[in-house]
Each structure stands twice: as C-alpha cells, then as structure tokens.
Amino acid sequence: MDNFTEKDEAIRLFRDSIPIFQALSDPARQDIIILLDEQGQLNVTEIANHSKLSRPAISHHLKVLRDIGLVSIDQRGTQRYYSLSLKDSVEKLKALITVVEKTCL
Structure with missing residues (x-):
C-alpha cells in the first residue's frame, strides 16, 4: 500500500x-x-433510577448508542434490556489508531 492510499x-x-x-x-x-x-x-427504568435524566431522555441516549452499535438490546417479554456492545467500535478505533501511527507519526 503506498503512502497516498494509506492516508486515504x-x-x-x-x-x-x-x-x-x-x-x-x-x-x-x-x-x-x-x-x-x-x-x-x-x-x-433501572438506568433512569441511577440518573437525573428523565426516562425519555435516557431512551434518546440509548437510541444514539444503539444506532452506532455501542449498546445492544435483549428483549424479554415487554422489557428491553440494554448492555454494552463495544467490540465493533473498539476494533474500528484500533484500526484508526494503527493507520494513523503508520502514516502520520
């Protein structure tokens, strides 16, 4: 891979x-x-109990985190349980760090 392609x-x-x-x-x-x-x-509800934010505000932030893949949902009956799902994002950031170290330092 030449330098131009690495920078791209x-x-x-x-x-x-x-x-x-x-x-x-x-x-x-x-x-x-x-x-x-x-x-x-x-x-x-459990997340809201640990926060000063309202349930709708918590839901909004969870949607943002879910949309980019930082949290996942486990549906249990009528309840949705959220958990961390960081693997893909961490791998993307590791790849960024690797290519920046290689091309910019």
Missing part, C-alpha cells in the same frame, strides 16, 4: 469513527456506558 485509508477510518466520537462526547452517554459496564444489563 486514515481519512476514511477517521470519518467512519466520527459517530463514535460524537456519541462518546456526551456526558450523559458516558454515564450510561459506565453504568452498563458496572451493572450489566439494565432496562430504561
């Missing part, structure tokens, strides 16, 4: 990672991620 790959990976950075930049979403890491699977 770095730009592509960086742009693909922007939604992850945007989601992680919000303190409420950071709190949700930390809570799910500490507690495991939780439903919206």
